Amino acid sequence: MAVTSCHIPSISSHRVNPKTTSWLHGSTRLLTTPSPISTTFRRLVITLSSKSASGLARDQQRELLEHYGLNPDEFMSEPSLKKKRRKEQGKTGKGNQQIVPEEATPPRETHRLLQVLGGTARRKKLLSPKGMDVRPMMEVVKGAAFAILQAAGGRPASLRPGCWLDLYSGTGSVGIEAISRGCSEVHFVEMDPWVVSDVLRPNLEWTGFLDVSSIHTVRVESFLEHAENFAGKNGAFDYISVTPPYMEVDYGVLMNQVANSSVVGEDTFILVEYPFRTDMLDTCGSLVKIADRRFGRTNLAIYGPTWAQKKKKKSESS
Structure with missing residues (x-):
């Protein structure tokens, strides 16, 4: 899971697309905190789930971020450190053990x-x-x-x-x-x-x-x-x-x-x-x-x- 918090311009003039709204109920939650009327910025907290039921989920996440003027590449969740370590260990063996290539034996003279x-x-x-x-x-x-x-x-x-x-x-x-x-x-x-x-x-x-x-x-x-x-x-x-x-x-x-x-x-x-x-x-x-x-x-x-x-x-x- 990745939690993104940022200030964006007031979104009171925008309406959320019904399709996007229905998708938000599935794997994403959009929360807005109350703010005084005089304040020109609102705090948007978007929680994006890395789990998706279909291959379109990440595209929809990018679409939502772009809809609010955010750069998707900065906020899309990356594999966790544990997952990276497990992936590396699967390549190199158990624990921190790594396969070191044998040095070529110099020719005998x-x-x-x-x-x-x-x-x-x-x-x-x-x-x-x-x-x-x-x-x-x-x-x-x-x-x-x-x-x-x-x-x-x-x-x-x-x-x-x-x-x-x-x-x-x-x-x-x-x-x-x-x-x-x-x-x-x-x-x-x-x-x-x-x-x-x-x-x-x-x-x-x-x-x-x-x-x-x-x-x-x-x-x-x-x-x-x-x-x-x-x-x-x-x-x-x-x-x-x-x-x-x-x-x-x-x-x-x-x-x-x-x-x-x-x-x-x-x-x-x-x-x-x-x-x-x-x-x-x-x-x-x-x-x-x-x-x-x-x-x-x-x-x-x-x-x-x-x-x-x-x-x-x-x-x-x-």
């Missing part, structure tokens, strides 16, 4: 900061994502890891031929280094589709190793649990690299899953990168710890068969 350290693809640059969403193994750590593996395998100049499993592969730099140094086949396990399509696969194409590589875009836990379905029934891998994001895994749970998986055999070598102040067991299944090195806040552990310990010590002493 790459750069070439990594390189292959040894073997047939030596000094070839590799792509890696900008930012910290993927953290490749430092070159000093990677160089030390392959030096230890080659010495433990009895071939200091290169790796023994075999099949490598690169878990949490990311850029693929570890698996690519393995192929470059003598490995015959590598299985890469990386769950991020963008990293696979824009980083890992281009690196394999650039180094020419795509034909001897298999890419598995799955979680590491799923791969280990169903390794035979992913890698076939060819037995255990000769080498396994485990380079997870430090803060997203429980190393005790992870290494237990690796040790009990079909990917590990009696002659398997396992390379594990882990953060400072993390307890690593001296064994992984039937394998023993061959080396445990620290590089700042990064540690490197290598497990292998007992016979590899003797070869590694013999190679280092000669």
Whole structure:
């Protein structure tokens, strides 16, 4: 309801249209207050109802206001504040909760900061994502890891031929280094589709190793649990690299899953990168710890068969 009060010239000379008068009895009331004869203005109080029985009611209200020289736009009732709030809440949800559009995710970018350290693809640059969403193994750590593996395998100049499993592969730099140094086949396990399509696969194409590589875009836990379905029934891998994001895994749970998986055999070598102040067991299944090195806040552990310990010590002493 809207109540309008205003001064207008005396309306004693005007007669109200009977049609308008009958309509006034329906949804509008016209009240005039008595005034002295000497007064040239009378107070007109018009109460307009927002409810109407037909679509003509608002037109009739406008006609009445115009009849008395008033501007209808100034006096026509507007939806109440409560109605406006209910209407807005119906669009935005309950209460004051509003649907905020999601900001567009900026495109991810790459750069070439990594390189292959040894073997047939030596000094070839590799792509890696900008930012910290993927953290490749430092070159000093990677160089030390392959030096230890080659010495433990009895071939200091290169790796023994075999099949490598690169878990949490990311850029693929570890698996690519393995192929470059003598490995015959590598299985890469990386769950991020963008990293696979824009980083890992281009690196394999650039180094020419795509034909001897298999890419598995799955979680590491799923791969280990169903390794035979992913890698076939060819037995255990000769080498396994485990380079997870430090803060997203429980190393005790992870290494237990690796040790009990079909990917590990009696002659398997396992390379594990882990953060400072993390307890690593001296064994992984039937394998023993061959080396445990620290590089700042990064540690490197290598497990292998007992016979590899003797070869590694013999190679280092000669």
